[in-house]
Amino acid sequence: MTVTSRDVAQLAGVSQPTVSRALRDDPRVSEATKERVRKAAERLGYVPSDAGRALSSGRTRRIGLLLTDLENQFYPHIIAPAFQQLESRGYQLMLHTEAADNDVVAERLISNGLDGVILATSTIDSVVPLRLRDRGLPFVYFNRTSAAVRADSAVVDPTEGMGEAAQVLFERGHRRIAAILGPANTSTAINREIALREALAQHGISIPAHYVHRGPFDTATGQAGTERFLNMPEPPTAIVCGNDVVAFGALNAARSAGADVPSDVSIVGFDDLPAASWPIIRLTTISYDLDAMVRRAADLLIERIESPSRPVEESAFQSRLVMRDTLGRID
Amino acid sequence: MTVTSRDVAQLAGVSQPTVSRALRDDPRVSEATKERVRKAAERLGYVPSDAGRALSSGRTRRIGLLLTDLENQFYPHIIAPAFQQLESRGYQLMLHTEAADNDVVAERLISNGLDGVILATSTIDSVVPLRLRDRGLPFVYFNRTSAAVRADSAVVDPTEGMGEAAQVLFERGHRRIAAILGPANTSTAINREIALREALAQHGISIPAHYVHRGPFDTATGQAGTERFLNMPEPPTAIVCGNDVVAFGALNAARSAGADVPSDVSIVGFDDLPAASWPIIRLTTISYDLDAMVRRAADLLIERIESPSRPVEESAFQSRLVMRDTLGRID
DNA sequence: CTATTATAGACATACGTATGCAACAACGAG
DNA sequence: CTCGTTGTTGCATACGTATGTCTATAATAG
Numbered sequence: 001m002t003v004t005s006r007d008v009a010q011l012a013g014v015s016q017p018t019v020s021r022a023l024r025d026d027p028r029v030s031e032a033t034k035e036r037v038r039k040a041a042e043r044l045g046y047v048p049s050d051a052g053r054a055l056s057s058g059r060t061r062r063i064g065l066l067l068t069d070l071e072n073q074f075y076p077h078i079i080a081p082a083f084q085q086l087e088s089r090g091y092q093l094m095l096h097t098e099a100a101d102n103d104v105v106a107e108r109l110i111s112n113g114l115d116g117v118i119l120a121t122s123t124i125d126s127v128v129p130l131r132l133r134d135r136g137l138p139f140v141y142f143n144r145t146s147a148a149v150r151a152d153s154a155v156v157d158p159t160e161g162m163g164e165a166a167q168v169l170f171e172r173g174h175r176r177i178a179a180i181l182g183p184a185n186t187s188t189a190i191n192r193e194i195a196l197r198e199a200l201a202q203h204g205i206s207i208p209a210h211y212v213h214r215g216p217f218d219t220a221t222g223q224a225g226t227e228r229f230l231n232m233p234e235p236p237t238a239i240v241c242g243n244d245v246v247a248f249g250a251l252n253a254a255r256s257a258g259a260d261v262p263s264d265v266s267i268v269g270f271d272d273l274p275a276a277s278w279p280i281i282r283l284t285t286i287s288y289d290l291d292a293m294v295r296r297a298a299d300l301l302i303e304r305i306e307s308p309s310r311p312v313e314e315s316a317f318q319s320r321l322v323m324r325d326t327l328g329r330i331d
Numbered sequence: 332m333t334v335t336s337r338d339v340a341q342l343a344g345v346s347q348p349t350v351s352r353a354l355r356d357d358p359r360v361s362e363a364t365k366e367r368v369r370k371a372a373e374r375l376g377y378v379p380s381d382a383g384r385a386l387s388s389g390r391t392r393r394i395g396l397l398l399t400d401l402e403n404q405f406y407p408h409i410i411a412p413a414f415q416q417l418e419s420r421g422y423q424l425m426l427h428t429e430a431a432d433n434d435v436v437a438e439r440l441i442s443n444g445l446d447g448v449i450l451a452t453s454t455i456d457s458v459v460p461l462r463l464r465d466r467g468l469p470f471v472y473f474n475r476t477s478a479a480v481r482a483d484s485a486v487v488d489p490t491e492g493m494g495e496a497a498q499v500l501f502e503r504g505h506r507r508i509a510a511i512l513g514p515a516n517t518s519t520a521i522n523r524e525i526a527l528r529e530a531l532a533q534h535g536i537s538i539p540a541h542y543v544h545r546g547p548f549d550t551a552t553g554q555a556g557t558e559r560f561l562n563m564p565e566p567p568t569a570i571v572c573g574n575d576v577v578a579f580g581a582l583n584a585a586r587s588a589g590a591d592v593p594s595d596v597s598i599v600g601f602d603d604l605p606a607a608s609w610p611i612i613r614l615t616t617i618s619y620d621l622d623a624m625v626r627r628a629a630d631l632l633i634e635r636i637e638s639p640s641r642p643v644e645e646s647a648f649q650s651r652l653v654m655r656d657t658l659g660r661i662d
Numbered sequence: 663c664t665a666t667t668a669t670a671g672a673c674a675t676a677c678g679t680a681t682g683c684a685a686c687a688a689c690g691a692g
Numbered sequence: 693c694t695c696g697t698t699g700t701t702g703c704a705t706a707c708g709t710a711t712g713t714c715t716a717t718a719a720t721a722g
Contacts, residue, residue, distance in 0.1 A: 002678090004677090004678055004679085005678070005679065006678080006679095014701075014702085015701070015702050015703075016678090016679080016680095016702095017679085017680075017681075017701085017702070017703080017704095018700090018701060018702075019679095020678095020679060020680055020681085021680085021681090021701095024680090028699080028700070028701085029700075029701080030699080030700060030701090033700080033701085045465075047438050047441045047442045048442055048678085048679075049386070049442065049444060049677085049678050049679070050382075050385075050442050050443050050444045051382050051385035051386040051391070051444045051677080051678075051679090052386055052677075052678030052679040052680085052707095053678080053679055053680075054381075054382035054385075054679090054707090055380070055382040055383055055386050055677090055678075055679070055680095055706090055707045055708065055709090056678075056679040056680040056681080056706075056707055057679075057680055057681090057707085058680095058707070060382070070407055070410050070411040070414065071407070071408070071411050071605075073404075073407075075407070076401055076402065076404075076406070076407040077402070079401050079426070079428075080401040080402050080428070083401065083426075083428050092443075093426065094425055094426075095410070095414075095424065095425075095426045097410075097411070097414050107378050110378045111378045111379055111380065111381050112381050112423075113380060113381045113382045134376075219609075248609065248611075251610075251611050252609050252610040252611055253610075255610040255611050256610045274402075275606075278550075278579065278583050279582075279583040279584075279586040279587045280579075280582050280583055280586050280611065280612065281611065333708090335707090335708055335709085336708070336709065336710095337708080337709095345671075345672085346671070346672050346673075347672095347708090347709080347710095348671080348672070348673080348674095348709085348710075348711075349670085349671060349672075350709095351708095351709060351710055351711085352671090352710085352711090355710090359669080359670065359671080360670075360671080361669085361670060361671090364670080364671080379708085379709075380707085380708050380709070382707080382708075382709090383677095383707075383708030383709040383710085384708080384709055384710075385677090385709090386676090386677045386678065386679090386707090386708075386709075386710095387676075387677055387708075387709040387710040387711080388677085388709075388710055388711090389677075389710095
């Protein structure tokens with residue numbers, strides 16, 4: 001039924017191993033034979049079997065990307081550049097989305113014969129990195145890291161962005177500043193909170209406990225937090241959000257409550273997703289080079305696969321504030 | 332290095348085939364032996380090799396989803412339910428994004444040892460369906476179909492939705508109606524255009540050529556089309572868009588041009604993406620059960636895989652208008 | 663007590679490719 | 693004329709699992 005390298009070998013009048021080598025452009029095969037083999041392969045419509053190749057070579061040239069919650073607008077923007085970068089280096093991307101982060105997930109990653117894994121949604125207490133390390137399966141942290149195992153990583157450094165945001169908030173007269181932060185077990189939420197608090201502290205501003213809302217990085221969290229804040233007797237004048245998706249939820253809540261942004265309340269995001277710059281949104285947010293970060297993660301992983309003993313490389317990307325229309329002035 | 336079924340067999344004191352059967356709960360193995368094997372597997376941390384399994388059984392339980400343009404907001408909403416549905420039926424999803432639609436793509440799909448493919452971005456002149464059919468690799472059309480090969484499909488029937496939209500547009504006094512349509516080589520663009528024109532014709536309205544703009548299903552198209560329309564000496568009072576993403580672009584263009592929606596121009600979308608119902612957007616659009624459609628596509632494919640000789644099933648999903656705030660009344 | 667059958671497991675082999683090693687031819691140097 | 697060298701190909705085998713067939717043991721019937 002299916003055409004194998006043996007069939008090609010027979011037609012070309014060579015042995016099966018020669019076909020294998022010829023089609024991968026092995027220098028040990030003469031140009032004349034290569035040409036003959038290619039012709040034969042073409043004529044039979046031969047397509048090498050990934051399974052056979054994987055079994056024999058022990059490598060699949062396949063890399064997993066582990067995500068939770070694909071519905072979140074943030075992740076599609078990772079997938080596309082990851083795909084491209086891996087492809088340009090001869091690897092394929094295999095998407096894995098899992099609600100939980102447990103042993104079953106780790107097993108699935110391992111059994112799939114992946115050459116490596118990009119972990120994009122690790123929590124600081126994830127078990128997956130441990131399992132992967134035990135198996136010797138290379139991986140890289142993207143965006144978030146886990147405390148359990150040290151590994152190559154590509155993350156954002158929120159310091160500059162939060163610094164600029166704090167500066168502008170202060171200059172524009174904001175003193176009552178609230179924050180809608182991500183889950184406490186994610187490195188991103190922790191780092192952004194620290195960066196924000198330190199930056200505000202430089203202007204003598206602190207965020208009281210009742211001005212802090214925590215939850216998953218989704219619109220519902222932004223919505224819930226903003227509703228809570230707006231209903232307070234003394235609402236904040238500005239809300240800094242853990243990311244853009246949360247900020248979109250905040251904008252929605254403000255609109256629903258009849259509060260004008262930015263004259264009633266200012267909102268700041270983080271990530272600068274494409275939608276943030278849409279004329280109907282114009283979100284003031286903190287930006288960084290997401291595509292470059294994805295590409296870096298892919299590169300780090302491939303280098304790790306190809307030379308496993310390299311020193312660990314932790315790569316941080318600068319961030320900066322992008323002023324648009326959702327951060328106003330207090331008179 | 333890696334633990335194989337042979338290692339487990341040795342530890343459990345049985346043969347390798349018995350391990351294979353025991354772990355897959357084959358009735359030919361006694362419960363006592365199964366238990367012993369499971370214990371041994373657990374103790375060694377055995378994880379079966381996908382490649383070995385694929386090579387031996389000829390099946391991978393892996394299904395490809397072929398997309399172009401992951402950046403488009405529409406597609407992530409397909410991926411998540413597809414993932415879930417396939418997983419619940421014991422299959423894994425393998426994402427393939429390709430800019431083009433050519434032989435190379437088909438070859439990649441074939442070599443990957445997929446059990447089947449979901450084609451989500453076929454054009455009517457796609458070559459991939461031909462190649463897959465020649466190879467005997469099962470596939471299903473999702474959303475769009477191709478004329479070249481008949482196959483199972485799950486698509487939207489735009490008739491009712493467009494009918495309701497035309498009705499409301501007419502009742503609210505719109506007579507100059509424009510359309511921003513998708514690429515002419517996609518079945519979705521064609522079907523929606525036909526449905527729209529027929530529905531408007533019932534009210535004696537036709538869309539003149541200069542009120543038609545065509546382009547890819549993205550925000551840029553919506554933006555460009557709307558700019559063009561708004562600059563006309565006699566601009567349309569309403570714009571029907573090929574999908575929501577296009578409509579978002581139209582909203583952006585209107586905002587940039589200082590045109591109020593809906594008092595200056597009305598906008599109608601198609602798909603009812605989650606963002607369409609956001610308070611800051613509130614897009615009037617045509618809705619259908621996208622998740623069910625995805626699940627249907629997955630089910631059709633799996634059934635095709637498991638019984639290849641079934642008759643072809645073409646599944647169409649009803650659509651309906653969802654009124655929100657972007658379709659106004661002409662006084 | 664023997665013949666028959668059911669049951670559980672072993673044995674052999676297949677799947678398709680990659681790779682170390684041996685074989686061979688052609689050739690030039692000594 | 694011999695020997696080493698270089699370049700090209702074939703041979704043998706490994707990768708890890710699944711499955712058809714065969715065998716040993718136990719259970720059952722006559």
